[in-house]
Amino acid sequence: MVRATIIGSGPNGLAAGVALARAGYEVRVLEAADTIGGGVRSAETTLPGFVHDICSAVHPAALTSPFFQAFGLADRIDWIVPEISYAHPLDDGRAGIAWRDIEKTAAGLGVDGKAWLALLRPLSSHIEGVVDFTGNQMLRIPREPLTALRFGLRMIDQGTPFARLSFRTDEAAGLISGVLAHAPARMPSLAASAAGLLLAAAGHAGGWMYPRGGAQRIADAMVADIEAHGGTVESGVHVTDLGDLDWGDPDAGDLLLLNTSPRLLLTHPDIPDRYARTIQGYRYGAAAAKVDFALDGPIPWTNPDVAQAPTVHLGGTRAEVAASENAVARGRVSERPYVLTAQPSVFDPTRAPEGKAVLWAYIHVPANSDLDATELITRQVERFAPGFRDRILAHHSVPASAREAVNPAEIGGDILGGAFTLPQAIRRPVLSTAPWRTPMRGVYLASSSTPPGPGVNGMAGWHAARTALADAGERATLGDLF
16 A cells, blocks of 8 residues: 655644545654644643643634535534624724624624625625635636636735725724734735635635634544544654655655645755755744633623624724734834734633633734733733733743744744745745645645645645645545545
């Protein structure tokens, strides 16, 4: 039986493992950490009984992903799909609320309701076309060209200085800026606009869902499928040199797939000089400084709707959010940073003891920053939820400088697998119609450093596995495997 060795047990590595195991390969997944899952792990990092997600917490792209749809992820684990996808509180108790129902969202935005519908309804109502366009490499003709054109025009609209003319109210402007700021990039920018519009459209299509019990449930479901098809997943195996790894014989059809930083490819003894220079020139971006909080009760948000939103963007007005992100781009951190938070225990009592709660939060910081973000995040939450500080039982902080030790793929603390710029969206990490393929026979890159980039969707892993199968003469589709 031909072998497939996969380095990294994040969602992309596991997706590749699922596909290749179902295609008849003897799959072996190697994970550097002591626990499997990569970006979809959960653990009690603060106090016993408080379950925190280590990296990703809410998964807008999970159930719109073609791979996960074929895999049947919706039926394999228990998903929570809240009525509110995300919220953006303001200082005076007002808030922009992105309901899953786009009409309800528009109604709550008053004079900006029609503008919100014009921006997002053409995308959310054609989410399959949006996912097809954004979920692959850019050097191709999209299946729905009109949807791709609509997406591109809105990306330009929100990614240039004219974006400030889109909305008249602080609620609507703050609501869109909060979702556009997910990607650490200058604001406005085309890259941030593209990433944010995909997320916002998903919020009005399927919603921003998350697994009951923690993100770990995603990894567990995929590992179970790999094992059911004869594969194995091993933790605590840190591969640092491909020359020392026994992964088989490419002449016999054996495969090596890397759900890692592309830099690991530089240790392959047969890497061509030109390709090595390209990989060396691949850029990494700003980082994340994350804090988990164990709380003695729910967060006392001033706005009651915010208390029902699992995802909350903190940062104030659109101008404040932009100032925060642009400070990071200049190598600084704002005193009032944009904070991305998730409060999963709002609808998931398994995350904390009865009556208690958890909060997941991070800010963007310059690469390799050793900043402990606890106080900055605490002040921003307290700003919109007076009394929050008094409910903190414990916290666990992971500065950007420590993230690479937790996950070797997060170079300098970059959780997105590379700088989020428009040029790198096209050449991620190389300019190619099949960037998952490397010049080394049998070796493929299957991480978020390849298209479609970051997000828990498994698509980079599937694209890499599909490319490997095609190179072996097996043109498998998702329908063939599931």
